[in-house]
Every structure is written in C-alpha cells, then in structure tokens.
Amino acid sequence: MNIEHFLATTISQAINQLFELSTTPTDIILQKTKKEFEGDFTLVTFPYIKAAKTTPEKTGELIGDVLLKSNPSITKFNVVKGFLNFSLSNNFWLTEFKSISSEENYGIKPAKSSGKQIMLEYSSPNTNKPLHLGHVRNNLLGYAVATINQTQGHDVVKVNIVNDRGIHICKSMIAWQKFGNGETPQSSGLKGDHLVGKYYVEFDKAYKKEVQALTEKGAPKEEAEKQAPIMLQTQEMLLKWEAGDKEVIDLWKLMNGWVYEGFAVSYKKLGVDFDKIYYESNTYLLGKETVQEGLEKGVFVKKDNGSVIIDLTADKLDEKVVLRSDGTSVYITQDLGTAIERFKEYPGINKMIYTVGNEQDYHFKVLFKILEKLGYDWAKECYHLSYGMVELPEGKMKSREGTVVDADDLMDGMVATAKETTEELGKVEGFTKDELEHLYQTIGMGALKYFILKVDPKKKMLFDPKESIDFNGHTGPFIQYTHARIKSILRKFEGKANEIVIAETIMLHDKEKELIKLQYDFPAILEESANSYNPAVVANYIYELTKLFNQFYNECPVLKEENKTVKEFRIKLINTTASIIKNGMRCLGIDVPERM
RNA sequence: GGUCCCGUAGCUCAGCUGGAUAGAGCAACAGCCUUCUAAGCUGUGGGCCAUUGGUUCGAAUCCAAUCGGGAUCACCA
Numbered sequence: 025m026n027i028e029h030f031l032a033t034t035i036s037q038a039i040n041q042l043f044e045l046s047t048t049p050t051d052i053i054l055q056k057t058k059k060e061f062e063g064d065f066t067l068v069t070f071p072y073i074k075a076a077k078t079t080p081e082k083t084g085e086l087i088g089d090v091l092l093k094s095n096p097s098i099t100k101f102n103v104v105k106g107f108l109n110f111s112l113s114n115n116f117w118l119t120e121f122k123s124i125s126s127e128e129n130y131g132i133k134p135a136k137s138s139g140k141q142i143m144l145e146y147s148s149p150n151t152n153k154p155l156h157l158g159h160v161r162n163n164l165l166g167y168a169v170a171t172i173n174q175t176q177g178h179d180v181v182k183v184n185i186v187n188d189r190g191i192h193i194c195k196s197m198i199a200w201q202k203f204g205n206g207e208t209p210q211s212s213g214l215k216g217d218h219l220v221g222k223y224y225v226e227f228d229k230a231y232k233k234e235v236q237a238l239t240e241k242g243a244p245k246e247e248a249e250k251q252a253p254i255m256l257q258t259q260e261m262l263l264k265w266e267a268g269d270k271e272v273i274d275l276w277k278l279m280n281g282w283v284y285e286g287f288a289v290s291y292k293k294l295g296v297d298f299d300k301i302y303y304e305s306n307t308y309l310l311g312k313e314t315v316q317e318g319l320e321k322g323v324f325v326k327k328d329n330g331s332v333i334i335d336l337t338a339d340k341l342d343e344k345v346v347l348r349s350d351g352t353s354v355y356i357t358q359d360l361g362t363a364i365e366r367f368k369e370y371p372g373i374n375k376m377i378y379t380v381g382n383e384q385d386y387h388f389k390v391l392f393k394i395l396e397k398l399g400y401d402w403a404k405e406c407y408h409l410s411y412g413m414v415e416l417p418e419g420k421m422k423s424r425e426g427t428v429v430d431a432d433d434l435m436d437g438m439v440a441t442a443k444e445t446t447e448e449l450g451k452v453e454g455f456t457k458d459e460l461e462h463l464y465q466t467i468g469m470g471a472l473k474y475f476i477l478k479v480d481p482k483k484k485m486l487f488d489p490k491e492s493i494d495f496n497g498h499t500g501p502f503i504q505y506t507h508a509r510i511k512s513i514l515r516k517f518e519g520k521a522n523e524i525v526i527a528e529t530i531m532l533h534d535k536e537k538e539l540i541k542l543q544y545d546f547p548a549i550l551e552e553s554a555n556s557y558n559p560a561v562v563a564n565y566i567y568e569l570t571k572l573f574n575q576f577y578n579e580c581p582v583l584k585e586e587n588k589t590v591k592e593f594r595i596k597l598i599n600t601t602a603s604i605i606k607n608g609m610r611c612l613g614i615d616v617p618e619r620m
Numbered sequence: 621g622g623u624c625c626c627g628u629a630g631c632u633c634a635g636c637u638g639g640a641u642a643g644a645g646c647a648a649c650a651g652c653c654u655u656c657u658a659a660g661c662u663g664u665g666g667g668c669c670a671u672u673g674g675u676u677c678g679a680a681u682c683c684a685a686u687c688g689g690g691a692u693c694a695c696c697a
Contacts, residue, residue, distance in 0.1 A: 058640065068639055070677060080677090106677085107640060150697085190697065304697095331695055340623070341693090348695040355697050385624060386692050412625085413690085420690095449659065467659090479633065482625075484690075486632070495659055497645040498633080505659045513656050564634060564644090571644080574660060583656045620659085 027112070027120075028054060028065075030095065035067060038090040043075035056541070062102055063109030064541065070106040080106035114532050121540045122526055125600045131175070131546040132607050138177035141372045144170050146379035146409075147184045147296070151283040152192045153221035155290050155431035156421065157414045157487060158381065161476050164613060165411055166379040167296040168477055168559035172611045176554045181370065185302040185362070188280055194261045196220050197275055198254060199227035209282050215289065215432065216282030230254050293435050295469070295613050302362070308353065310361025314398070315347050323397045334394055344390050359391050360398075367402055375405050377557065382410040382482065409557050412484030414476075429489055438493065439468035445495050451620060466615045467501050473614045474500030478563040498567055500614055503605060506570045507616040510602040513582055514595065521599035527589040535576040539597060542569050546604050550611070559612055566608040573601050 032049040039045055057063040069076075069083045076083040084103030091098050091110055101110035124130050146166020149155060155163075170180045200207070200223040209216045231254050238248035249255070264272040291297065315332055318324040324332050324346060332347035346357050367373060378388060388408035395403035413420065414429075421428045443464040446452060452460060475493045479485045495501040514521055532540070545565070553561035582598060585591040609616050 053637085055639085060641075066640090070639075073677080104640070187697075192697080329695085333695095342622090345695050350695080352695085354695065358697095381691095382625070383691055389624085410625090415690095445659075449657095451657080451659085475632095483633090484626075488632090491631095491646095494632095494646065497659090499645080499659085501659055502645095505657080509657055509660085516656065560634085567634095567644080575662095577656080578652095578661045581656070620657085 027097070027116070031065060031091070034091060034094045035087060038087050038094075039072055039075075042086055042090070043072055043077075045072070045075050057109045061104065061107070061109050062111065064112045065110060067108045067110075068106055069103075069108050073106070084108035114530075114537075115528070117532060117537055117540050118526065118528070118530060120544055121597070121600070124540070124543050125526075125596055129607060130543075130600070130604065131550050132611075133175055133177045136177055137179060140177075140374045141179045141181065141370065142170075142173055142375040142377060143181045143183060143366060143370060143373050144173075144377040144379065144409075145183045145185060146170075147291075147298070148187065148380065149184075149287060150187045150192060151217075151220070151280050152196045152224045154215070154217040154286060157429040157431065157434060158421065160294065160431050160434065160472070161411060161414050161485075162379055162381070163291070163294050163296045164473055164476050165409070165481050165559065167294075168562075168612045169377070169379070169409065169554075169557050171613060172550060172559060172562060173554045175550050175611060178554075179372075181300065181373075182298045183300045183302060183366075184298040185304065185307070187304050189265070189276075189303075189305040189308060191258060191262055192224070193276065193280075194258045194265065195227040196224040197272075197279060198258045198261055199223040199230065200279065201275070202230070202254075209285070215286040216284070217286030217290070218430075218432070219286075220279050220283050227254065227258075290431055290435075293432075293469070295473075295615075304358070307362050307365070308358050310365055311353060311357035311359070312347070312361070314360050314364060315357060318346070318394075318398055321398065323394070334397070336390065336393060339393055341386075341390055341393060344394075346394070356387065356391060356394070359387075360394060363391070363395060363406070364400070367400070373402070373405075375407065376402070377407045377409050379409045379411070382412055384408075385410055407557070409481070411481040414485055414487050417486070417488050417490075429487065434489075435469065435472065438472045439464050441492060442468035442471065442495075442501075446620070455619075463617055463620060466617050467495075467504060467620065470500035470504050470609075470614045470616075471495060472500075473612060474503065474563060477559045477612050477614075478567070480560050481558060500609075503566055503570045503609060504614075504616050505620055506573055507602055507605045507609075508618065508620040509577070510573070510598045510605075511618045514599060514602070516583060517595050521595050524592045524596045526593055526596060530589060530593050533580055535572070535579050536594070536597060539569075539572055539576055539601065542572055543600060543604055546608070553611075562608055562611050566605055566612075569601065569608075570605060573598065573605075 029049065031054055032052040035052045036047045036049045040047055052067070054065045054067060057066045067087065069080055069087065073080050073083050076086070081103050084106070088101035088103065088108055088110060091101065097113050097116040099111050099113045101108060103109070144166060147159065147163050149159060166182070170182050173180050200220070203226050204223060207219065209219050212219060214222070231252055234252040234254055235245070235248045238251060239245055243251065261272055265276060315324060318334070319326060319332065324334050326332050327349075329349045330351070331345055331349040333343050333345050335343050337343065344356065345354055346360070348354060363376065366376065380388070385408065388410075392403055392406045392408075395406065415421070416429065446464065446467065455463065471493045476485070478498070493499070549561060549565045553559060580594060582591065582594045585594060606616050
C-alpha cells in the first residue's frame, strides 16, 4: 500500500476515535514537511483543535502517539504549534528507493492501456505563410501534452487540421500569378512555405497601393478596400476554386504542395508528429446538415433574412450566426460538423482536446455549448487547451507589419547559438563532425523548447529575441548538461549501475534522502501534469530535481567516496536521477545528450 | 459597454485544492576548478504578493469592489 494512503487512513481513524469526528482518509491532507523543519510529512492539526477541545500542541501529540504505534516505518514526530511533523525511517526510504531504481521506466507506465482514448488537435497551420513563434508554442504544447498523457496509459490520437483553403490562400496565389514570374522553391532556393508567404506579403503591398490610388481619386476608404482590382480578382479566384476550376485547382495544389514540403521540414526540426491530418478543403462543407438537424430540433432559429442563428444570451453568451443568409457556412458551422464527424470516425474517444490560442476562448465556449444543446453527450468531454500569446518586447506580433518571429529563423538561430556557446566553452573534443551537428541541434532546440514549456500555458509569455534564450540557470541546456555529467560519472563506473545491489545498512545523508523523496514524487507529478494538460508541471519538477542533484554532487563525492557500499549506492542513486531526467524531458519532447 | 484571462524581486517565471520565515533563474556584488565536465555550487543585497474590504484560528492562494494590462463580443477565419 502506498504510504500516503496508509498515513491518511491511520490518521483518519485516529482522529475519529480521539475526537469523535467522522472523517474519511480523503479528508486528510498531508503535505511535505518544509525543509526548515524536521520530518517527512506534515499534518496541519488546526482544523481538529475545536473537536479535540485542547491546544494545537496537545492535539498534535495525541495524533502523533497513535501514528508512532501504527507502523514501524514511522520513527518519530515533533509538533510546532498546529503542525505535526513526522519522520519515516531511514529504512523506509531506502526500501522505497530500491523499488524506484528497480523499475525500468519509473513513473512512465508500461504499455498497458488505461482504456481511455484522447483525440488531441494541435498545430493547425494556414497554408499561406510559414510557421511563426506562436505556432511553435502551439506545437510544443500539443506534443508535450500528448506525450505526458501517453505516460498515463491513454491512447492519444494526435491530429492536425490544415487550413488549406479560403480567401487568404487565394491572395498568395494571385500575387504569385501576377508577380512571381514562375518562381519555384527550386529556382529561388526558398523553402516552399517561405516562398508562398513572400507572395502573401506581396499581395498586401499591391493591395495597399491600389487602395491608396483609389482613395486619392476620391473614393471613400471602405469603398476603395472593396473595389481594389486585386481584391476583386482574388474573390473571383475563390469562386472558381469552389467551382472546381481546373486551372485554379492546379495552381492551388502546386503552391500548397510547396508549403507542405516546407512544413514537413519545420515539423521535423520541432520534433512533432501527427497520427492524422485533416484538410479544411475536405471538411469545410461539413456542418450544414447539422444546422438542418438543429433547426428541426428547435435549437437554431431561422431569421427573416434567411440566416440561421442560435440565441445563447441565456447562457451569458450572445447570438451566434451558424449559417449566412446566402446559405453558406461560417467558421463555427464547419467546426460543428468536424467535431461530430470525428466522434463518428473514432467512437472510442473519451476526450477531445483543441490546442488553440486564448483569443478563441469565446469561440470554443460557443462551440461546446452548441454541441451540448444539440444533444451530444460527449460535448462535456470537449476541452479547449487555451494558451496565451507569445509577445515581443515591442508588443504583439503582426504578420503584416513584419514583426513576426519566424519559426525556422528562430530554430536556426538557437542552433547557431548552441554551437557558438559550445565552442566557446571548448567542449568539442572527442566528437565527430556529425555528432557535433547533432549536439548543437539537441542543445539549441532543448533551450527553445524548455524556455517555452516551462511557463504555464494559459499565461501569455514574453520573448525577447535580442536577449535570446539563456543557456545558464533555469534552462533546458542546464538540465541537459546535468544529465551529461551524470552519464559521465556512470561511464567511469563502466555502466555497472544496474548490477548494484543496495545494502540495507546505509545511513542516508540529508541530500540523498531529499533526492529519494523527490524521485518518489515523479509519478504523481506526471499524473498531475497529464490531468491538468500542463507540461510546465513536469518542466519545473525536472528543474528542481536537477538543481538538487547539483547540490548533492557538490556535497557528496560519488567516485571519490571511499566506502564501497556508499559509493555504489550513490552510483545507483544518480543513475535513477538521470533516467528520471531523461524520461521527464522526453515527455516534453526534449532530447538529452549522453555527453556535452 | 458586456463577458473572459492576467497583475508575485529591476527582468523572466514558480508557488494558488487556504497553513509555518513567499521561492528559483537572470542581472549586481563576494567566494569556490591540484576535480566525478564550473553550461556548476555557496553566500550577500533585492518583496505592502496591484489596491481596498470580506470570509477564516490562519489569505499571495477563496469572495467582492476598485485600479492597471490583454483578449473577445462579425453573415472573418
């Protein structure tokens, strides 16, 4: 039985008997004893002093006495005001550690399934421009949440829905036709998505020029924006696309093909992948039938002008259009249809997660509410994994103003910095050229990923490209470096860590005990992180573990230790530390090198 | 204006299912490399946890209001 459960049960029984209360073990909240005090676990006794009809000190004593007799693992206790701190025996932690270190992948549950299936959508790029920093956060977050949930035995289906159609795609296409001179990724040497993105910017330039020319001739601004020839051409192209015009479709396929080639490269660098990719060009007509059904059920209302709406004012939301007066879909129509389709396609889904920025909080509230009103009981299992924007020191990123941080540039920059730093530190000996390239990649991406994942997803975060990302302190490279150091020690021990049998007689040093206690927490941390869809929980835990190891390392020599049993125990201890660091970082999608 | 989110050290962030003296990193300053990798460790300084009330034995944490910042409220996607 898990020790915390045992303690809770014992304490619950004790206070029920002593103070005539009727608590259950789940009412008992134990916390870890703060470092300044002696003990392993702490019970706050304030809530019980009324029933105990005595002082907090006496209350603690009474409960402590019962605990002491209940289990030989509990060796002593002390009471400070309303805090009952009790200690578990050296042997308890040693035994605990033996079990931790004997597990192949401690904390990361084996292949056995929980029976729960989660569909997780993330990335969702547009095919008119390359990925930027915002997408990076989205992708890293989605991927990490998926991996962390897999450790809980859940079957996670990672999906990506590509926005490959619509007016914005046509803008790039028109601009390419007009100004492109047949430029291709091959002829220009540009990555496909960057090439297409370039023409999206070209469109905007040309469009602004035309609007300006028209307003100078006296047209009102709004009128000019509607009547600019290039805009009219774009709208015409969209109609042709919808009609299946071969020429337009061919161009569309060609240019989207370039974009996909470019995305594939970026995704690979980011280390993310998908089980299934949806394309909006296939799904954008979905949802119209749903609107019909909703009308019949009386969930939706048809207005005089022919548009269909849902009135959500009673739910503190507004009226929402679900079908335009001309009978065409709006965005949410498609989302309704896609959601329903997915649950049909994967009947086993218990949870549907959408990784989308918090500017769409309202949209998803409405979406889920509508699904609920339509009577889909899985609507309550839909979850919007909302994350804050990545802001630059100057404020928001705006693609039209050229203040976006491009994902490829960013990643390349990180790898270049990793290279520089590594060379400066002179840590390049003994590596082949290929190994070095791989190492720079690992460190640079590790820095970027950790930087983004360590902050709570729902909060907005600041990214300063000038100061870039540090490699010292609370960073990915620090964790990677620590792992490499441990591996270096283990190498000197010729990899025999697994053969070590831990002696019963070891008296644990403070730092050793702290390390074991922290390792003991790992499974609970993973579970919490999985349930809250928050990778930062794991990220911050790994940092704590790493920092603790470094302190231990400075205080307790490992290889220089004279006593053979202590030395072997420490080897085993750091071996387990390394594997938790590695597994934890893997959950975040971050590689840790064996050497660096 | 309605709704939602955020406000913790100079900066970037933890801590938030109420509990002991609010923690890290960066930046500043002072130490530690005859070594198991110093991308490290130790120490110093730095805080009215936005403000004001409330609930409580106890509030950074819960509630309300206020002030600041952001998002959103399209027959856009």
